Amino acid sequence: MALLIPFTGAAVLAIALPGLYRAKATILVQRDQEPVVAGAAALPADVETRFQTIREELLSRERLDAMVERFGLYPELRRRAPREAIIDRMRKDIEIQPKGSEQGIAPAGTIAFSLSFRGTDRVQTASVANALAESYVEENLRIRGRQAKDTADALEAHLSEVRARLDEQEARIGRYQQTHNGELSQQLAVNLARMQQLEIQLQLNRESRLRAMDRRDIVGGQIADPRYAEISGSPEASASRLIRLKQELEDLRTTYSDKYPDIARIKSEISVLESRQKNVPPDTAVRHPKAVPAPADNDMRTLASEEDRLRREIGIYRARVDRAPQREQEFAQLSRDYATTKELYGSLLKRYQEAKITDDLGGSSESGQLRILDAAIAPPAPYAPNRSRLMLFALMASLAFAAAAIALAERIDTSFHTVDDLRSFTRVPVLVSIPPLRTHAARWRTRRRFAWMALVTVTGMALIGAATWFFAHRNIDLVELLARGSTS
Numbered sequence: 001m002a003l004l005i006p007f008t009g010a011a012v013l014a015i016a017l018p019g020l021y022r023a024k025a026t027i028l029v030q031r032d033q034e035p036v037v038a039g040a041a042a043l044p045a046d047v048e049t050r051f052q053t054i055r056e057e058l059l060s061r062e063r064l065d066a067m068v069e070r071f072g073l074y075p076e077l078r079r080r081a082p083r084e085a086i087i088d089r090m091r092k093d094i095e096i097q098p099k100g101s102e103q104g105i106a107p108a109g110t111i112a113f114s115l116s117f118r119g120t121d122r123v124q125t126a127s128v129a130n131a132l133a134e135s136y137v138e139e140n141l142r143i144r145g146r147q148a149k150d151t152a153d154a155l156e157a158h159l160s161e162v163r164a165r166l167d168e169q170e171a172r173i174g175r176y177q178q179t180h181n182g183e184l185s186q187q188l189a190v191n192l193a194r195m196q197q198l199e200i201q202l203q204l205n206r207e208s209r210l211r212a213m214d215r216r217d218i219v220g221g222q223i224a225d226p227r228y229a230e231i232s233g234s235p236e237a238s239a240s241r242l243i244r245l246k247q248e249l250e251d252l253r254t255t256y257s258d259k260y261p262d263i264a265r266i267k268s269e270i271s272v273l274e275s276r277q278k279n280v281p282p283d284t285a286v287r288h289p290k291a292v293p294a295p296a297d298n299d300m301r302t303l304a305s306e307e308d309r310l311r312r313e314i315g316i317y318r319a320r321v322d323r324a325p326q327r328e329q330e331f332a333q334l335s336r337d338y339a340t341t342k343e344l345y346g347s348l349l350k351r352y353q354e355a356k357i358t359d360d361l362g363g364s365s366e367s368g369q370l371r372i373l374d375a376a377i378a379p380p381a382p383y384a385p386n387r388s389r390l391m392l393f394a395l396m397a398s399l400a401f402a403a404a405a406i407a408l409a410e411r412i413d414t415s416f417h418t419v420d421d422l423r424s425f426t427r428v429p430v431l432v433s434i435p436p437l438r439t440h441a442a443r444w445r446t447r448r449r450f451a452w453m454a455l456v457t458v459t460g461m462a463l464i465g466a467a468t469w470f471f472a473h474r475n476i477d478l479v480e481l482l483a484r485g486s487t488s
Contacts, residue, residue, distance in 0.1 A: 003402035004457055009464040010394025016472040017390075019382030020479050023126035024116035025133035026099075026374040050147070054139045055096060058132065064090050071128055073119065076474055093118045094132065112373060120476070122378045129376035140370045148355050155352040162345045169338045176334060183320045185328035195317040199255070202310045206251045209303045213244050216300065242273040254311075384483035 029051075057063065064087050068074065074086050081089075098113040115133050119125040177184065182191065217240040249266045258264070423430055472478060 003398050005460045005464055006401045007394055007398035008461040009468045010397060011391060012465040012468040013472045014385070014387045014390035014394060016469040017385050017387075017479050017482075018120045018474060018476060020118050020120065020384045020476065020483065021122040021125045021379045022116050022118040022383050023122075023129040023376035023379055024114050025129050025372060025376040026112055026114050027133055027136060028112045028371050028373040030369045030371075050140070050143055053143060054136060057139055058135060059091055059094065061087050063135070067128065067131065070131070071124060073124070073128070116376075118383075122380075122382075126376045126378040130372075133372050133376070137370045137372065144369075152352060152355040155348055155355055159345070159348045159352055162341060162348055166338070166341050166345050169334070169341055173331075173334050173338060176331065180323075180327050183323045183327045184331060185324050188321065188324045191317050191320045191324070195314055195321065198310055198314045198317065202251075202307065202314065205303055205307050205310060206248070209300065209307070210244060210248065212299045212303060213240070213247075239277065242270060242277070245270050245273070385479050386482075390482070 061084075065083070068078075068086060068090060074089060077086055077089060095116045095118075096113060097116070098111065115129065115136060117125055117129040117132060119128065181187075245266050249263060249270065252263050252266070258267075
């Protein structure tokens with residue numbers, strides 16, 4: 001009895017406990033094929049955030065309540081527990097476990113995770129797991145579509161701002177080019193070439209003036225004195241030559257320094273002519289007024305006017321050349337800002353087009369897409385409880401309990417069963433040993449006692465078995481406790 005009653009209870013417990021089945025679906029996540037910055041095993045921040053959002057949405061009260069109604073889950077619990085307890089129970093039965101690519105589930109650039117559901121019905125468990133996986137994929141598409149639309153709207157607004165800034169910078173560059181036309185660095189070569197042309201024209205103008213002055217002096221000398229051409233060193237010729245040399249010196253100084261050989265030569269001639277004029281007697285002054293022809297004066301005035309124009313124009317181009325480095329710096333700053341804004345605009349435009357395509361496709365682009373890699377199937381056997389282990393434990397515990405009961409009964413019973421027990425108890429010699437005299441009445445009493453013991457044992461086994469069955473046949477919590485104990 002000490003062996004059978006506890007073994008019966010433990011055996012019925014092992015048999016009556018409901019089986020827990022776990023069905024698992026594997027979902028594959030396609031990641032961006034870009035250089036990983038945050039580490040190969042980590043999801044991008046936006047994808048991870050989206051998965052957390054999907055998880056919370058999937059485990060929301062509304063979603064789980066609809067799933068319970070759809071599949072008729074927890075019928076016994078629904079009769080005796082409030083709705084919140086049923087939702088909490090289903091949250092415990094759902095398990096989402098990420099799996100990295102290093103585990104061999106998916107190639108590099110992807111990651112997978114498993115979504116499992118446990119229950120007492122093997123077919124229903126697989127159906128619920130597949131429904132949860134499909135809901136996960138659908139929710140991912142919905143969230144991606146919403147994110148793509150929000151991203152496209154935000155990029156469109158930002159694109160408008162950058163486009164306005166780009167137009168403003170383009171207008172600013174246009175105004176700058178218009179305001180400083182002729183002084184820009186890209187016009188430097190043209191300005192230098194034009195200035196060189198003007199200097200050549202100025203040199204030609206100087207030569208023309210010198211020739212005009214020579215003609216005027218020759219004509220004027222011939223009018224004043226027919227022998228003028230033959231007289232050398234006359235005061236009129238010296239004065240005319242002095243004027244020409246000074247004009248030529250002034251022209252050369254605009255281009256060359258005082259160390260230039262021609263400038264030194266002309267300065268020496270001017271010094272000689274000025275010293276010669278100081279030594280001329282007063283009575284050798286010109287006694288005949290020069291009658292310079294009007295055409296010579298007109299030529300001189302025209303050439304002088306042309307020379308002034310050329311000098312002014314050369315000054316303008318020289319100022320443009322001098323201001324070119326400053327304009328180059330200013331224009332470079334404007335161009336740099338414009339190039340930066342234009343590059344930003346191009347990048348935003350590309351991202352906007354990609355977001356628009358993703359939005360048009362309903363968020364079904366390759367990046368971060370989910371697909372069910374392995375659908376859940378009905379598990380062939382429950383994962384808990386381990387009935388064979390429980391039976392072995394029950395047998396060992398019953399044997400230990402029976403051994404303890406026998407030891408306790410022997411300790412409580414003070415009667416002597418053998419002569420040796422009596423001799424070990426006292427030093428009084430045992431004279432005779434009388435065997436038990438079994439009468440018919442004694443045999444009936446023994447049989448009745450055995451029958452009562454058998455009846456008590458069978459009744460106890462039946463009561464223990466019934467109570468254990470009633471306690472264990474729907475006790476999922478006990479199964480979970482035993483499963484945790486076996487895995488720890």
